[in-house]
Amino acid sequence: xxxxxxxxxxxxxxxxxxxxxxxxxxxxxxxxxxxxxxxxxxxxxxxxxxxxxxxxxxxxxxxxxxxxxxxxxxxxxxxxxxxxxxxxxxxxxxxxxxxxxxxxxxxxxxxxxxxxxxxxxxxxxxxxxxxxxxxxxxxxxxxxxxxxxxxxxxxxxxxxxxxxxxxxxxxxxxxxxxxxxxxxxxxxxxxxxxxxxxxxxxxxxxxxxxxxxxxxxxxxxxxxxxxxxxxxxxxxxxxxxxxxxxxxxxxxxxxxxxxxxxxxxxxxxxxxxxxxxxxxxxxxxxxxxxxxxxxxxxxxxxxxxxxxxxxxx
Amino acid sequence: xxxxxxxxxxxxxxxxxxxxxxxxxxxxxxxxxxxxxxxxxxxxxxxxxxxxxxxxxxxxxxxxxxxxxxxxxxxxxxxxxxxxxxxxxxxxxxxxxxxxxxxxxxxxxxxxxxxxxxxxxxxxxxxxxxxxxxxxxxxxxxxxxxxxxxxxxxxxxxxxxxxxxxxxxxxxxxxxxxxxxxxxxxxxxxxxxxxxxxxxxxxxxxxxxxxxxxxxxxxxxxxxxxxxxxxxxxxxxxxxxxxxxxxxxxxxxxxxxxxxxxxxxxxxxxx
Numbered sequence: 001x002x003x004x005x006x007x008x009x010x011x012x013x014x015x016x017x018x019x020x021x022x023x024x025x026x027x028x029x030x031x032x033x034x035x036x037x038x039x040x041x042x043x044x045x046x047x048x049x050x051x052x053x054x055x056x057x058x059x060x061x062x063x064x065x066x067x068x069x070x071x072x073x074x075x076x077x078x079x080x081x082x083x084x085x086x087x088x089x090x091x092x093x094x095x096x097x098x099x100x101x102x103x104x105x106x107x108x109x110x111x112x113x114x115x116x117x118x119x120x121x122x123x124x125x126x127x128x129x130x131x132x133x134x135x136x137x138x139x140x141x142x143x144x145x146x147x148x149x150x151x152x153x154x155x156x157x158x159x160x161x162x163x164x165x166x167x168x169x170x171x172x173x174x175x176x177x178x179x180x181x182x183x184x185x186x187x188x189x190x191x192x193x194x195x196x197x198x199x200x201x202x203x204x205x206x207x208x209x210x211x212x213x214x215x216x217x218x219x220x221x222x223x224x225x226x227x228x229x230x231x232x233x234x235x236x237x238x239x240x241x242x243x244x245x246x247x248x249x250x251x252x253x254x255x256x257x258x259x260x261x262x263x264x265x266x267x268x269x270x271x272x273x274x275x276x277x278x279x280x281x282x283x284x285x286x287x288x289x290x291x292x293x294x295x296x297x298x299x300x301x302x303x304x305x306x307x308x309x310x311x312x313x
Numbered sequence: 314x315x316x317x318x319x320x321x322x323x324x325x326x327x328x329x330x331x332x333x334x335x336x337x338x339x340x341x342x343x344x345x346x347x348x349x350x351x352x353x354x355x356x357x358x359x360x361x362x363x364x365x366x367x368x369x370x371x372x373x374x375x376x377x378x379x380x381x382x383x384x385x386x387x388x389x390x391x392x393x394x395x396x397x398x399x400x401x402x403x404x405x406x407x408x409x410x411x412x413x414x415x416x417x418x419x420x421x422x423x424x425x426x427x428x429x430x431x432x433x434x435x436x437x438x439x440x441x442x443x444x445x446x447x448x449x450x451x452x453x454x455x456x457x458x459x460x461x462x463x464x465x466x467x468x469x470x471x472x473x474x475x476x477x478x479x480x481x482x483x484x485x486x487x488x489x490x491x492x493x494x495x496x497x498x499x500x501x502x503x504x505x506x507x508x509x510x511x512x513x514x515x516x517x518x519x520x521x522x523x524x525x526x527x528x529x530x531x532x533x534x535x536x537x538x539x540x541x542x543x544x545x546x547x548x549x550x551x552x553x554x555x556x557x558x559x560x561x562x563x564x565x566x567x568x569x570x571x572x573x574x575x576x577x578x579x580x581x582x583x584x
Contacts, residue, residue, distance in 0.1 A: 025446050144542075145545060149563070273532055276445075292435060
């Protein structure tokens with residue numbers, strides 16, 4: 001319990017540091033909200049007045065904490081390009097990016113654990129070696145290129161989906177999920193290959209340990225030893241990896257959204273960077289960073305629960 | 314000789330296959346940049362999407378520009394960006410890692426908390442923060458990615474310095490009156506090279522991928538300078554009519570990544 005509290009404290013500090021960093025980064029950009037609103041022809045007096053009104057003349061940390069407070073209560077400012085609240089822009093896109101991320105993550109787990117277990121069981125068979133080579137190749141394909149290949153093969157040749165024909169979740173949920181499946185595969189495959197490789201190495205090194213021999217000598221069957229003892233221990237490093245992967249998947253979806261023209265956070269982020277729409281950029285980056293830090297916290301806590309050896313320190 | 318080579322090949326095939334693929338790709342890019350008779354930006358309306366031939370060994374793109382020439386100049390851009398990114402990351406990583414690992418204490422604690430906070434960001438997201446602050450363009454991409462790469466190298470170097478600072482050879486150097494700077498950079502640093510080398514190659518690989526992704530998104534290297542990511546994003550528009558354009562460009566990126574990732578794995582095994 002004490003360690004969990006310590007982890008939560010670290011989590012809070014990290015959130016503060018990361019949001020502070022994001023805040024400082026966007027403070028460094030020349031020009032402030034007042035200059036954006038009044039344009040280049042504004043007089044210094046009117047600029048000064050607006051700054052006073054917007055609270056831009058307050059000390060740095062006061063501004064930071066008021067930004068952070070507003071952010072947590074859902075006030076993320078107003079988009080410069082569209083003039084609407086950032087919150088309303090982000091709220092409708094959240095389910096899209098979230099679904100894509102979760103779907104990719106489920107695919108990674110669903111592919112890598114069975115494949116890792118089976119290939120480590122038949123380690124010396126040619127098929128297992130072939131899976132290794134295939135995995136190494138998959139890992140080297142950049143996700144956006146994999147996305148393009150999938151678009152070509154499944155979209156243009158096999159007509160299993162219409163490239164660019166994204167359907168929103170509030171129009172037709174089934175077709176929405178169907179469209180997101182292929183981008184999710186593009187994100188998941190390289191990660192699944194890495195996770196498979198890790199699980200296999202982990203199982204193989206775990207199998208050499210003394211307790212496995214003891215289990216065999218007590219007359220347990222191979223399947224029993226593999227599933228009841230080895231897998232449980234071998235999964236620990238894989239879970240750490242999967243936690244890190246979830247963070248990577250969030251970042252990876254930013255790029256894949258561009259390949260498959262999915263109107264989620266990624267596309268909005270890229271177009272906002274190009275349009276210099278900083279309130280939107282700042283909000284998206286802060287949200288994604290917080291999601292990532294939160295995932296890391298969950299992984300850390302899960303690690304403690306799964307591995308009693310970790311609880312001591 | 315042959316027997317010895319075969320033996321070490323069997324023990325560490327990743328190292329040799331990775332070395333061969335990455336050397337081949339680098340050589341191809343250098344040859345293309347140095348000896349190609351074409352200007353990478355010269356358009357030729359009559360050669361639009363020309364098929365591979367003696368004149369254009371990989372064919373031409375939508376503006377009739379020679380694809381091989383463009384791939385090699387684009388590849389060179391990508392490799393140079395990755396090189397300088399890693400150079401920045403390694404240099405500052407060594408400085409930060411050496412000081413924090415060797416001295417420890419409160420500064421170490423603060424730096425490592427900060428490091429953890431930075432590492433919590435997915436690298437591309439962090440690079441996007443810097444790009445939106447600095448703006449896009451080749452050097453800005455290098456600086457942005459370079460900063461992003463510092464924490465991971467700092468962490469590796471710090472670990473090695475922490476491990477080495479109480480070993481016998483460091484103690485005896487200290488007894489002989491060597492200064493801290495000398496101990497850090499003359500005595501300990503050379504011993505971290507095997508570990509550092511493999512992580513540098515892996516970092517290089519990540520930098521290639523990051524540059525390609527950013528240029529693919531249109532916020533990295535800006536036209537008219539060609540880059541592999543940018544070319545792939547151009548090629549995507551012609552995916553249906555001219556799939557070979559996208560495939561050749563993508564395979565080039567994938568081969569560079571494959572070569573360097575195998576090389577990194579092999580070096581790690583050797584370290």
